[in-house]
Amino acid sequence: MMDKVNIARQFIQAIPHARDLGLELLTLEDGVSVISMPYDKKLVGNPATGVIHGGAVSALMDTCSGAAVMCHPTGPAGTATIDLRIDYMRSAKPGDTITATATCYHMTRSVAFVRVTAVDSDTDNPVATATGAFTVEGSI
Amino acid sequence: MTSAKRKRGSVQEEQALRHRWDVSLNALALSVPYIAYLGVDFDRRGDELTAILPFQEKLIGNPFLPAIHGGVTAAFLEVTAVMTLSRHYLWERLETGELDLDRLDQGEVPRLPKTIDFTVDYLRSGLPRDSYARARISRAGRRYASVHVEAWQDDHTRLFAQATGHFLMPQKRD
Numbered sequence: 001m002m003d004k005v006n007i008a009r010q011f012i013q014a015i016p017h018a019r020d021l022g023l024e025l026l027t028l029e030d031g032v033s034v035i036s037m038p039y040d041k042k043l044v045g046n047p048a049t050g051v052i053h054g055g056a057v058s059a060l061m062d063t064c065s066g067a068a069v070m071c072h073p074t075g076p077a078g079t080a081t082i083d084l085r086i087d088y089m090r091s092a093k094p095g096d097t098i099t100a101t102a103t104c105y106h107m108t109r110s111v112a113f114v115r116v117t118a119v120d121s122d123t124d125n126p127v128a129t130a131t132g133a134f135t136v137e138g139s140i
Numbered sequence: 141m142t143s144a145k146r147k148r149g150s151v152q153e154e155q156a157l158r159h160r161w162d163v164s165l166n167a168l169a170l171s172v173p174y175i176a177y178l179g180v181d182f183d184r185r186g187d188e189l190t191a192i193l194p195f196q197e198k199l200i201g202n203p204f205l206p207a208i209h210g211g212v213t214a215a216f217l218e219v220t221a222v223m224t225l226s227r228h229y230l231w232e233r234l235e236t237g238e239l240d241l242d243r244l245d246q247g248e249v250p251r252l253p254k255t256i257d258f259t260v261d262y263l264r265s266g267l268p269r270d271s272y273a274r275a276r277i278s279r280a281g282r283r284y285a286s287v288h289v290e291a292w293q294d295d296h297t298r299l300f301a302q303a304t305g306h307f308l309m310p311q312k313r314d
Contacts, residue, residue, distance in 0.1 A: 015201055016200040016203060017209035018209075042174070042176075042177045047171050047172060048249040053173075055211075055215025055218050056215065058258070059209060059210075062209070063209070080262065081210040081262045082262055084260050086255075088254070088257065
């Protein structure tokens with residue numbers, strides 16, 4: 001079990017921006033990835049309300065989507081975002097950790113398709129959802 | 141509908157107003173912690189606004205290439221789109237007298253457009269160097285706006301990302 005925790009930690013530690021956002025990888029298995037981003041004042045988009053900027057949520061969802069591709073059973077050697085469409089449903093609650101869950105639901109030899117949802121403490125009402133297409137590199 | 145127009149000042153007053161406008165709007169952008177965190181700066185020439193993202197180590201998403209994080213690219217494009225749209229919207233409010241620059245300078249944050257959706261097209265990887273972006277307002281309606289934004293690095297003809305977003309404009313409270 002220690003191995004999995006270490007792999008997850010290394011995945012985040014290897015990405016400077018993910019490390020800087022304080023991302024924590026909770027799940028990385030069979031094309032599903034769960035990553036959380038703790039509330040941080042430096043990520044606020046509206047100083048009047050303390051709500052996190054949509055861009056930070058995008059960065060979280062992009063990272064989570066890439067992780068989902070990387071842990072797909074076909075084992076790609078690398079991936080990059082081709083496109084990502086983000087829908088912003090509501091503001092995240094100030095002070096809440098935001099958690100993204102990404103699923104790589106289809107994979108071809110060259111393209112991976114991902115869906116991702118981000119929630120705060122109100123887990124029934126997503127803050128944002130996104131769908132993306134990713135490159136698949138060096139797959140066997 | 142608002143139709144009243146701001147009374148024009150003298151040549152000097154109009155020039156001074158535009159200078160003050162730039163200072164106030166740059167201060168507004170810097171008051172947003174996330175924009176300061178990314179290090180995005182804005183440069184206005186006439187009605188053309190260029191956003192600049194100076195390269196920083198912490199923006200890297202792929203340490204092997206190395207390349208700028210895709211999320212950072214998305215955020216940079218979105219910040220550019222929102223700032224371009226906000227300036228357009230706030231300038232109209234200034235012209236009708238609804239926006240008071242004194243209150244803006246005192247730190248009052250005006251209501252700004254909200255992103256409904258944002259679609260990013262990654263054309264090539266963002267290299268570890270400074271990036272630039274400009275947005276074009278395709279349609280600015282009273283409730284919804286559509287904005288297209290492009291980002292490049294050394295060569296403006298070789299975009300590394302582009303995006304289209306839809307935004308909900310602030311509604312009058314009455």
